[in-house]
Amino acid sequence: xxxxxxxxxxxxxxxxxxxxxxxxxxxxxxxxxxxxxxxxxxxxxxxxxxxxxxxxxxxxxxxxxxxxxxxxxxxxxxxxxxxxxxxxxxxxxxxxxxxxxxxxxxxxxxxxxxxxxxxxxxxxxxxxxxxxxxxxxxxxxxxxxxxxxxxxxxxxxxxxxxxxxxxxxxxxxxxxxxxxxxxxxxxxxxxxxxxxxxxxxxxxxxxxxxxxxxxxxxxxxxxxxxxxxxxxxxxxxxxxxxxxxxxxxxxxxxxxxxxxxxxxxxxxxxxxxxxxxxxxxxxxxxxxxxxxxxxxxxxxxxxxxxxxxxxxxxxxxxxxxxxxxxxxxxxxxxxxxxxxxxxxxxxxxxxxxxxxxxxxxxxxxxxxxxxxxxxxxxxxxxxxxxxxxxxxxxxxxxxxxxxxxxxxxxxxxxxxxxxxxxxxxxxxxxxxxxxxxxxxx
Numbered sequence: 001x002x003x004x005x006x007x008x009x010x011x012x013x014x015x016x017x018x019x020x021x022x023x024x025x026x027x028x029x030x031x032x033x034x035x036x037x038x039x040x041x042x043x044x045x046x047x048x049x050x051x052x053x054x055x056x057x058x059x060x061x062x063x064x065x066x067x068x069x070x071x072x073x074x075x076x077x078x079x080x081x082x083x084x085x086x087x088x089x090x091x092x093x094x095x096x097x098x099x100x101x102x103x104x105x106x107x108x109x110x111x112x113x114x115x116x117x118x119x120x121x122x123x124x125x126x127x128x129x130x131x132x133x134x135x136x137x138x139x140x141x142x143x144x145x146x147x148x149x150x151x152x153x154x155x156x157x158x159x160x161x162x163x164x165x166x167x168x169x170x171x172x173x174x175x176x177x178x179x180x181x182x183x184x185x186x187x188x189x190x191x192x193x194x195x196x197x198x199x200x201x202x203x204x205x206x207x208x209x210x211x212x213x214x215x216x217x218x219x220x221x222x223x224x225x226x227x228x229x230x231x232x233x234x235x236x237x238x239x240x241x242x243x244x245x246x247x248x249x250x251x252x253x254x255x256x257x258x259x260x261x262x263x264x265x266x267x268x269x270x271x272x273x274x275x276x277x278x279x280x281x282x283x284x285x286x287x288x289x290x291x292x293x294x295x296x297x298x299x300x301x302x303x304x305x306x307x308x309x310x311x312x313x314x315x316x317x318x319x320x321x322x323x324x325x326x327x328x329x330x331x332x333x334x335x336x337x338x339x340x341x342x343x344x345x346x347x348x349x350x351x352x353x354x355x356x357x358x359x360x361x362x363x364x365x366x367x368x369x370x371x372x373x374x375x376x377x378x379x380x381x382x383x384x385x386x387x388x389x390x391x392x393x394x395x396x397x398x399x400x401x402x403x404x405x406x407x408x409x410x411x412x413x414x415x416x417x418x419x420x421x422x423x424x425x426x427x428x429x430x431x432x433x434x435x436x437x438x439x440x441x
Contacts, residue, residue: 024098024136024137024141025098025132025135025136025137026100026295027100027101027104027295028295029285029288029289029292029293029294029295029297029298030289031100031104031128031295032064032103032104032107032288032295032298032299032302033284033285033288033289033298033302034124034128035060035064035104035107035108035111035124036057036060036061036107036281036282036284036285036302037282037285038111038120038121038124039056039057039060039111039115039121039278040274040278040281040282041120042111042115042117042118042120042121043056043115043258043275043278044258044273044274044278045117045120046115046116046117047258047259048115048116048258048275049194049195049258049259049275050194050256050258050275050276050277050313050355050359051194051195051198051310051313051314051317052195052198053258053275053277053278054275054277054306054309054310054312054313054359055114055160055163055165055201055310056111056114056115057277057278057281057306057309057310058204058303058306058307058309058310059110059114059156059157059159059160060107060110060111060114060306061107061299061302061303061306061307062078062110062156062159062303062306062307063103063106063107063109063110063149063152063153063156064103064104064106064107064299064302064303065078065103065299065300065303066078066088066106066152066155066156067099067102067103067106067148067149067152068099068100068103068295068296068299068300070090070099071099072099072296074296075296075299075300081205081434081435081437082204082205082307082434083202083203083204083205083206084159084162084202085159086155086158086159088152088155088156089151089155090148090151090152091147091148091151094144094147094148095144096140096141096143096144097141097144097145097147097148098137098141098145099145099148100295101132101137101141101142101145102145102146102148102149102152103149103295103299104128104149105125105128105129105145105146105148105149105150106148106149106150106152106153106156108121108122108124108125108128108149109125109146109149109150109153110153110156110157112125113153113157114157114160129142129146162202163201163202164200164201164202165201167200168195168197168198168200168201171197171200174192174193174196174197174321176193177324180220180222181220181221181325181326181331182324182325182326183324183325183326183327183330183349183350183351184326184327184330185348186327186329186330186346186348187329187346188345189259189348191259191348192348193321193348193349193350194259194347194348194349195317195349196317196321196349198313198314198317199314199315199317199318199321201314203310203311203314203315204307204310204311205307205311205427205430205431205434205435206311206314206315206427206430209314209315209317209318210315210318211315211430212315212423212426212427212430213318213319214319214353214419214420214422214423215415215419215422216323217323217325217352217353217413217415217416217419218231218413218415220325220326222335229335231413231414231415232328232331232332232335232336232413233336234413234414235328235332235407235410235413236328236332236336236337236340238407238408239328239342239343239407239408239409239410243343243408247408248343248408249388250390250401250404250405250408251343251344251405251406251408251409252343252344252387252409253382253387253388253390253405254276254279254356254360254401254402254405254406254409255273255344255405255409256273256274256275256276256278256279256356257273257344257345257347258273258274258275259345259347259348260273260345273385274381274382274385276355276356276359276360276402277306277309277313277359279381279382280305280309280359280360280363281302281305281306281309282379282381282382283363283367283377283379283381283395283398284301284302284305284363284367285302286377286378286379286380286381287301287367287371287375287377287395288301288302290377291371291375293371297370300370301366301367301370301371304366304369304370304431304432304435305363305366305367307431307435308359308362308363308365308366308427308428308431309359309362309363311362311427311430311431312355312358312359312362312363312423312424312427312428313355313358313359315358315423315427316353316355316358316359316420316423317349317355319352319353319423320349320350320351320352320353320355321349321350323350323352323353324350325350325351325352325416326351327346327350327351327411328342328346328351328410328411328412328413329341329342329346329410329411330346341410342409342410342411343408343409343410344406344409344410344411345411346410346411347411351411351412351413351416352413352415352416352419353416353417353419353420353423354403354406354412354416354417354420355420356402356403356405356406356420357399357402357403357406357412357416357417357418357420357421357423357424358420358421358423358424358427359424360398360399360402360403360424361399361403361420361421361423361424361425361428362424362425362427362428362431363395363399363428364394364395364396364398364399364424364428365424365425365427365428365429365431365432366428366431366432367395368394368395368396369432369436371395373394373396374393374394375394375395376391376392376393376394377391377392378390378391378392379391379392379398399421399424400421403417403420403421404417
């Protein structure tokens with residue numbers, strides 16, 4: 001063996017070594033989560049409303065997902081699964097790309113075009129690319145990966161553009177109804193209703209926004225013997241001074257109100273907060289990190305949760321503006337106690353059904369499908385915003401806590417919460433069923 005080695009010229013040995021394929025760096029689940037985290041920061045900056053935030057997450061994740069589906073045989077295309085999903089064309093001539101890098105860059109590129117302050121995402125993307133250079137990605141791999149990403153992003157953005165959201169600005173301004181029991185503007189800012197036409201955009205898995213219409217809300221009545229008045233009294237009694245400290249802590253933990261404002265003398269000061277969907281995307285990041293899911297699986301789970309959040313908001317908003325029910329704050333002040341205030345600030349849209357109950361349950365169903373029941377984790381998503389962490393034994397437990405928090409916070413009646421959980425289960429199971437039935441195209 002020694003003689004054989006001596007017969008090989010030094011330059012020949014060098015050539016053999018240098019020509020061997022160089023192993024490319026690999027990205028992790030944290031690289032996916034960081035893009036979503038950056039989006040959350042930008043949307044807090046922009047005060048993005050909850051339904052719209054879910055829309056941004058869904059299309060951004062789909063861009064990354066589409067790259068992964070083409071390059072990982074375990075992940076299947078959304079073609080034929082999501083409504084009107086396009087036959088996305090992939091740049092076959094591009095051979096120098098790294099598909100994980102392309103997926104992350106596709107998410108950056110898509111979010112940069114969707115978010116109002118998308119230029120901030122480009123800054124995050126630039127920093128990410130610098131970090132890729134530092135860990136060994138070549139300039140050729142980065143350039144090819146970005147070219148691939150832009151090709152995919154452009155097609156996903158076209159899919160987003162066709163969902164009907166852009167038409168909403170042409171609809172007539174929503175007019176408040178004057179009938180008894182109808183929703184009215186609430187203090188302290190008396191903001192106009194948010195996204196009254198969100199139910200008109202194309203859902204992703206639902207047949208329509210009205211696919212899962214919940215039971216009708218308890219009929220409005222000022223009769224003190226009526227069921228509605230009993231629910232009103234229940235909110236008045238429990239959502240005020242009767243709350244235990246633990247109940248207050250839970251309500252504040254799940255507040256997630258991007259529209260919160262506070263009085264400061266003659267001024268109203270906006271308090272920037274995370275949206276419900278962003279909170280659950282943050283939980284998804286925690287769970288993927290804890291479960292040590294691979295890159296492709298992480299993209300898959302994030303995309304499934306984001307799709308569920310969007311469809312959950314679409315059907316929830318259909319019910320809100322169809323039933324147009326009065327908020328507890330308005331009803332209690334008008335019929336029981338004019339000085340009453342809820343623990344949480346009432347969001348600017350109708351009461352029925354509870355959005356947090358719907359989307360939290362939807363997300364919990366999807367996460368349970370991918371990561372299992374009894375998944376113990378600590379939710380520290382909002383620590384940087386001054387909210388202490390909470391520990392949960394399952395996603396279902398967290399969703400139930402998020403739902404009841406809306407009653408303790410004084411912003412929802414109990415039937416809106418109970419029926420919101422029912423609707424969320426239906427949406428979550430539909431998403432799981434449809435995505436589980438995918439076939440490789």
